[in-house]
Amino acid sequence: MARSWTIRELAREAGVSRKSVWAWVAEQGWERPTSGPWILDAEQARLVLERFEQTAPLRTPREPVACGVDDCERTRAGTQDVCKMHYQRRARTGSTDRSSGGDWQTAKTHCPAGHEYTPENTYRFPSDAGTRRRCRTCRIAQSSRPRT
Ligand SMILES: [Zn+2]
Ligand SMILES: [Zn+2]
Incomplete structure (x- = not known):
């Protein structure tokens, strides 16, 4: 049969x-x-x-499509080519790769605006627990920006 x-x-x-x-x-x-x-x-x-x-x-875009990163089993976020987690990581670090050596904050070499974290351009608040760096260039730009 x-x-x-x-x-x-x-x-x-x-x-x-x-x-x-x-x-x-x-x-x-x-x-x-x-x-x-x-x-x-x-x-x-x-x-x-x-x-x-x-x-x-x-397949129609409404059906879930796998993240573009190898070995990632999450589905793509909206119209992105990667999942939400990888999209956010890429927005933060410029790469979908997991930053080596633990804390991505410390591994990062540039501020969100793209200024390099040189010793001269970096400062920390005492309350930052030693890991979080702040960009001096951004700080100056913020404080000198004319109010509109
Ligand atoms: Zn992913
Ligand atoms: Zn900056």
């Missing part, structure tokens, strides 16, 4: 959402049982899988 398939099984097999399989199957005008789940025969299943094999790499 030939294998029969439900929409759910086909969606899982094709790696697409059940909704997209359902929508496509509905377009084919295949006979649908009046009750119970929609069962497709082997030939119909083959057509469905063939159809979604071609489009699987072009």
Whole structure:
């Protein structure tokens, strides 16, 4: 006896959402049982899988896409090419790489505005617990910025 398939099984097999399989199957005008789940025969299943094999790499943006960073299993954030965590890390450090040597604050070489943390350009508040550096250039720019 030939294998029969439900929409759910086909969606899982094709790696697409059940909704997209359902929508496509509905377009084919295949006979649908009046009750119970929609069962497709082997030939119909083959057509469905063939159809979604071609489009699987072009999934709609609303379906979650994996983060662009190797080994990251999170999904992409919005229209970004990486997940939220990697997006934030890149915004902070300019790279999606985990900074080596522990604390990213200490590993960072430039302030958020891009000024280098040279000894001359760096100062700390006594309350900063020794790790947080502040950029002197930014500080001067802030205090001398004309009020509007
Ligand atoms: Zn990621
Ligand atoms: Zn700065």
